[in-house]
Amino acid sequence: MIAEPRGVGRDTRAAVIATLAFVTAVALLPPGSYLALLLSWLLLAFAGALLGIGPTRLARRGLVALPFVVAAVPIVFLRSDELLWAGSVGPLTLQVSGAGLRIALTALIKAWISVQASMLLLAFASAPSIVTALRRMKLPEVIATSAGLTIRYLELLRDEARRMLRARTARSASPVGSGRERIGGSISWRARTTGNLVGSLFLRAYSRAQRIEEAAASRGATGSLSIGTMPTADPRLTIKVIGVLALVLALTLFGALLPRL
Amino acid sequence: MTDQHEHPHTHPGAPLPHSHGHEHAHDAALAPTGDGTIAISHLHFRYPDGTEALRGIDLAIAGGEKIALLGPNGAGKSTLMLHLNGIHRPTHGTVHVAGAQVSNETIGRVRAEVGLVFQDPDDQLFSPTVWDDVAFGPTHMGLTSSAIHDRVETALAAVGALDLAQRAPMRLSIGQRKRVALATVLAMNPSILVFDEPSAGLDPRGRRELIELLQSLTQTLIVSTHDLELARAAFPRSIVVDRGVIVADGSTSEILANRELLLAHGLA
Amino acid sequence: MYPQLHIPDGFLSPQLSLLLWVATAVLVGIAVRKSGRADVKLLASQPILMGVLGAFIFAAQMFNFPVATGTSGHLLGGVLAGYLLGPWAGTIVMATVIGIQALLFQDGGLLALGANAFNMGIIGTLGGSFVARGIGTALGGSRSASIFGAGAAAWLAVVAAAGLTTLQLGLSGTTNIAIGLPAMLGVHAVIGIGEALITVAALTFIAQTAPDILAGVSAPSKASPVRRLVTGVAIAGGVATLASLFASTDPDGLEAVAEQLGFLNAGEVSPFELFPNYTIPGLDGGASTAVAGVLGIIVVIGVLFALGRLARSRAQS
Numbered sequence: 001m002i003a004e005p006r007g008v009g010r011d012t013r014a015a016v017i018a019t020l021a022f023v024t025a026v027a028l029l030p031p032g033s034y035l036a037l038l039l040s041w042l043l044l045a046f047a048g049a050l051l052g053i054g055p056t057r058l059a060r061r062g063l064v065a066l067p068f069v070v071a072a073v074p075i076v077f078l079r080s081d082e083l084l085w086a087g088s089v090g091p092l093t094l095q096v097s098g099a100g101l102r103i104a105l106t107a108l109i110k111a112w113i114s115v116q117a118s119m120l121l122l123a124f125a126s127a128p129s130i131v132t133a134l135r136r137m138k139l140p141e142v143i144a145t146s147a148g149l150t151i152r153y154l155e156l157l158r159d160e161a162r163r164m165l166r167a168r169t170a171r172s173a174s175p176v177g178s179g180r181e182r183i184g185g186s187i188s189w190r191a192r193t194t195g196n197l198v199g200s201l202f203l204r205a206y207s208r209a210q211r212i213e214e215a216a217a218s219r220g221a222t223g224s225l226s227i228g229t230m231p232t233a234d235p236r237l238t239i240k241v242i243g244v245l246a247l248v249l250a251l252t253l254f255g256a257l258l259p260r261l
Numbered sequence: 262m263t264d265q266h267e268h269p270h271t272h273p274g275a276p277l278p279h280s281h282g283h284e285h286a287h288d289a290a291l292a293p294t295g296d297g298t299i300a301i302s303h304l305h306f307r308y309p310d311g312t313e314a315l316r317g318i319d320l321a322i323a324g325g326e327k328i329a330l331l332g333p334n335g336a337g338k339s340t341l342m343l344h345l346n347g348i349h350r351p352t353h354g355t356v357h358v359a360g361a362q363v364s365n366e367t368i369g370r371v372r373a374e375v376g377l378v379f380q381d382p383d384d385q386l387f388s389p390t391v392w393d394d395v396a397f398g399p400t401h402m403g404l405t406s407s408a409i410h411d412r413v414e415t416a417l418a419a420v421g422a423l424d425l426a427q428r429a430p431m432r433l434s435i436g437q438r439k440r441v442a443l444a445t446v447l448a449m450n451p452s453i454l455v456f457d458e459p460s461a462g463l464d465p466r467g468r469r470e471l472i473e474l475l476q477s478l479t480q481t482l483i484v485s486t487h488d489l490e491l492a493r494a495a496f497p498r499s500i501v502v503d504r505g506v507i508v509a510d511g512s513t514s515e516i517l518a519n520r521e522l523l524l525a526h527g528l529a
Numbered sequence: 530m531y532p533q534l535h536i537p538d539g540f541l542s543p544q545l546s547l548l549l550w551v552a553t554a555v556l557v558g559i560a561v562r563k564s565g566r567a568d569v570k571l572l573a574s575q576p577i578l579m580g581v582l583g584a585f586i587f588a589a590q591m592f593n594f595p596v597a598t599g600t601s602g603h604l605l606g607g608v609l610a611g612y613l614l615g616p617w618a619g620t621i622v623m624a625t626v627i628g629i630q631a632l633l634f635q636d637g638g639l640l641a642l643g644a645n646a647f648n649m650g651i652i653g654t655l656g657g658s659f660v661a662r663g664i665g666t667a668l669g670g671s672r673s674a675s676i677f678g679a680g681a682a683a684w685l686a687v688v689a690a691a692g693l694t695t696l697q698l699g700l701s702g703t704t705n706i707a708i709g710l711p712a713m714l715g716v717h718a719v720i721g722i723g724e725a726l727i728t729v730a731a732l733t734f735i736a737q738t739a740p741d742i743l744a745g746v747s748a749p750s751k752a753s754p755v756r757r758l759v760t761g762v763a764i765a766g767g768v769a770t771l772a773s774l775f776a777s778t779d780p781d782g783l784e785a786v787a788e789q790l791g792f793l794n795a796g797e798v799s800p801f802e803l804f805p806n807y808t809i810p811g812l813d814g815g816a817s818t819a820v821a822g823v824l825g826i827i828v829v830i831g832v833l834f835a836l837g838r839l840a841r842s843r844a845q846s
Contacts (some may be wrong), residue, residue, distance in 0.1 A: 171372065173371075
């Protein structure tokens, strides 16, 4: 995605509210509202284009939602209303329910669209600025602070974990010689060593937390640790929110008006 | 300036200084069969995100050689090292370790053949006691418990850490942890040892002890380091890597005397 | 990441999502107030420790161990977090982690966040912690008893989360309970074993190497053990009852219930439409639908082309 999110250092509340409202509008569309869903996606693609992200790239990245389709597959074959096809394949009798297909397809498309929406939000406003926006919207201080720290130290700790995993893999060898040994140890041994990895990482994280606390205290922080200064409030926030809500209302209206399959 | 002291070419599978004779009586098939050679041919490597880290590496290392890998940060030294035990696989080219090409079929043996000691010992030590950590490798290999016991004792003795066996790694000093990290790898009887910045974080005494330890090892040694004095003291041959290619390969004393070369590649 | 318990947006009925959002918000709100109390002595300030341990949970979820060829066990870490930080702070951390997973990694939807945080954070961490403490106390209250309790609770948390996820999907009409519930519960009963083993092993390691940290961080509560046990059993019992209740109903019966509760919005006929039955007013029959279709496709392709151009020019600026 683009190098430096445009929303960094600005009040991103409007973007957060817009995303939530959009996702809600999409979720409210009744099953089978394929046209309304297409319209919603085009709207999203337009926003993406404004951010420098082409529609095909956006669409492809939305496919991370796809694996969840397995949850919806059963209703396609097990519902008995609006049978599109019924017959036998080998020893099995199968049926395809139109209602089930509609529900499953709609759910999948909604998930695909919603994923893209939150990706765009992230592309526009960096994670820390989203946390700041939420803090402004009355997110409790303890959650905002700890979320900020989690985001800050996420990659660092994941790197530590990756290195530890790598070191474990490097010592996960087969013996040079006969093949009669039980390679890999027993399940309980493997679980134990994995637990040791987790425990070691915890101790490292804990010491790091202590060091952060000491560094913060020595710089005079008292009580709550607010990360960074609050950007100036957006004067046109109300207008933007109203605009967003109007757009969302229009979407919902289209959902009711456009024909459904 | 001290002369380079060429280490005698003992066969790299030779027992460690303090090993017990009966280890070999237990199971000759478990003794390292590798000859400690490395042969890399036209190695190219590109990361998934597209970065070209290695752009054509050709390298031949004989068993028992002691080699310093030099170069600025980002040159590709770590990437190259991670090819030696199969963590990375070439985008093009081949890597042969102890005579066998690194592949999915041979990876199990490659890991036993090439011991990688990472820069941060904390990445390598994750068990409640030193003994457990050193025993991890042999246990994974499925050795009998008496074989494991022998391996662990031998390895700890070789690094001078037998007295630390029941201690918790997190309570050891950095020098002690580095020695234990080496022991965890020695316990797998590798014919090739690879170190990533072994002297980082050590005080002068720790460094001296490290040099003595490295000099006592008979395996093929490859050490990636910024520490030019370490290279001079223990590694007769140096390979300079910069921007994914080898820019110099030869006698350490000559390379370190070439100020232009050092400056051009961020070593001075 | 952790196997598919994070529900994406679009799969849950909006009413159910809202209900679970409210429930989660209320419980997390209580947790926020409770975590401010100083009855748990920590060596680092509360938000800092919570923040770093949140990152730890993320990282710990990367650790796996091969169970059989092809499958590996992963960690969710809910009960672990609860044990290390206490039930309330642990719940906040897990809920935050799940929120960050949704926001940063699109693992789970934004509207579905309430449900996901409820299933894995509230039931998993809060409920799991109480069950763990209950079992630990019932078995004598020693360190190993409490760690065993954590392991058992970890297994239960995974199975309960799987069951609840499936129930919620079933209530929303996007999955079939008769198939989904036994399948999910069965699979996660096995996955939960891995969770339990790793949790126990991790806690044992920490207890062995740094008992002082464990004592400070997870100070046993002064509340009556009987109350905790009762709470734990009640939660577990409630979940189990709910699960079996719905499992015994046939899908049509479940749908009837869901409709009565207003969760399903089955396709209703709308008052008037722009293109009735996908035809163009004036043209007749099949030709009309075909023309409408082709026109539609041309328009969409044109729009996409224009958007691609726009994106390129904006990316360069």
